[in-house]
Amino acid sequence: MNNWLSNYSQKSTWRAIGLMSGTSLDGIDAACIEISGDFPDVKISVLGFVTHTFAPGLRERIMSVCENGHVEDLARLDVELGSVFADAAIEVANACGLELEAIDVIGSHGQTVCHLSSVRATLQIGQSALIAERTGRPVVSDFRTADMAAGGEGAPLVPFVDWLLLRDAGVHRITQNIGGIANLTWLPAGGTLDDVRAWDTGPGNMVIDQCVRIASQGQQDYDENGIRASQGHVDEAWLYEKMQHPFFALPAPKSAGREEFGRAFALQFYEEGKRRGLAPNDIIATATALTARSIAGAYQVLWKTEKVDPAGCEILIGGGGAFNPTLWHMLEVQTAPARLRRLEELEMGSDAKEAIAFALLAHAALLGVPNTVPGATGADRAVVAGKITPPKVL
Numbered sequence: 574m575n576n577w578l579s580n581y582s583q584k585s586t587w588r589a590i591g592l593m594s595g596t597s598l599d600g601i602d603a604a605c606i607e608i609s610g611d612f613p614d615v616k617i618s619v620l621g622f623v624t625h626t627f628a629p630g631l632r633e634r635i636m637s638v639c640e641n642g643h644v645e646d647l648a649r650l651d652v653e654l655g656s657v658f659a660d661a662a663i664e665v666a667n668a669c670g671l672e673l674e675a676i677d678v679i680g681s682h683g684q685t686v687c688h689l690s691s692v693r694a695t696l697q698i699g700q701s702a703l704i705a706e707r708t709g710r711p712v713v714s715d716f717r718t719a720d721m722a723a724g725g726e727g728a729p730l731v732p733f734v735d736w737l738l739l740r741d742a743g744v745h746r747i748t749q750n751i752g753g754i755a756n757l758t759w760l761p762a763g764g765t766l767d768d769v770r771a772w773d774t775g776p777g778n779m780v781i782d783q784c785v786r787i788a789s790q791g792q793q794d795y796d797e798n799g800i801r802a803s804q805g806h807v808d809e810a811w812l813y814e815k816m817q818h819p820f821f822a823l824p825a826p827k828s829a830g831r832e833e834f835g836r837a838f839a840l841q842f843y844e845e846g847k848r849r850g851l852a853p854n855d856i857i858a859t860a861t862a863l864t865a866r867s868i869a870g871a872y873q874v875l876w877k878t879e880k881v882d883p884a885g886c887e888i889l890i891g892g893g894g895a896f897n898p899t900l901w902h903m904l905e906v907q908t909a910p911a912r913l914r915r916l917e918e919l920e921m922g923s924d925a926k927e928a929i930a931f932a933l934l935a936h937a938a939l940l941g942v943p944n945t946v947p948g949a950t951g952a953d954r955a956v957v958a959g960k961i962t963p964p965k966v967l
């Protein structure tokens with residue numbers, strides 16, 4: 574093992590694949606990148622990106638395991654997902670016209686099925702040994718546990734990569750990911766890694782998507798182009814009530830997941846809307862406003878704490894929520910005079926960013942570079958996150 578690790582560290586450029594499946598359960602995002610330079614001045618080039626969709630029924634089985642799965646179900650799904658993650662790695666390598674032997678490392682986030690930050694416990698499945706066996710490449714996985722062992726939330730992990738790739742010497746930036754859960758990273762102008770702050774702001778697309786599934790009787794998985802929300806009306810009084818959720822009052826850093834805003838929360842939310850006499854699109858509009866209001870509320874806390882004028886800030890939006898025009902408009906109104914930009918303006922795909930992040934996190938782990946941010950997770954110290962599964966042939 575030491576021999577191949579030594580060879581890895583002596584290279585000048587590396588090709589890495591990152592694999593990410595988030596709380597939205599849309600499938601596996603797979604990015605292949607080329608990396609050059611030394612930390613913290615690394616440079617990347619994106620060679621390819623694919624989204625490997627889940628087979629019919631797999632999403633529902635993952636959701637079932639998250640909510641009330643038995644140990645045997647969990648073990649079976651761990652192996653099955655390992656194979657699916659391997660398929661995603663092979664697919665993106667093929668899309669780039671690369672043989673697997675040309676890939677130096679695969680970073681796999683896995684699929685989170687439980688995240689209990691209050692007791693420093695988390696579980697991501699998608700067996701890394703199977704990925705390594707199928708691809709023949711070294712795999713770095715299970716990124717969250719090392720940070721939690723050091724007293725952190727185990728999330729968010731992407732701020733390390735946000736700082737590497739998106740910091741700016743002259744402009745304050747907030748990077749905002751809107752996946753199933755929404756999270757921000759604060760990158761002050763000219764700031765060091767010690768200046769970075771990050772936390773989960775609350776629901777992203779998770780509640781919206783579930784409300785759309787209920788309203789459409791399972792015919793739609795998300796509010797395409799924000800059309801349903803645009804045709805509804807926000808119940809401001811109800812929205813105010815929902816903003817009293819205990820999570821929003823917690824001090825940062827903090828993390829959230831299905832435990833706070835998953836299917837149980839969304840089902841209750843939808844039923845409450847019906848009891849208030851709201852039409853389906855009004856419920857979806859209010860769910861969308863909940864995401865926007867909780868994100869904007871987090872910014873108000875941040876700007877006050879950091880003593881920053883919003884007019885001097887850029888907000889870089891990524892994740893699936895970046896493509897919801899109704900959500901975008903709500904955010905524009907509530908965060909003015911800050912400037913909203915999509916990650917595409919900086920030549921980084923909104924969908925690909927988190928997969929890119931886990932490729933870089935894996936690269937850092939193999940070089941022994943601490944790749945967590947205590948200002949984001951609340952850990953006592955930065956750690957080298959990720960467990961290493963050696964390649965098939967050493």
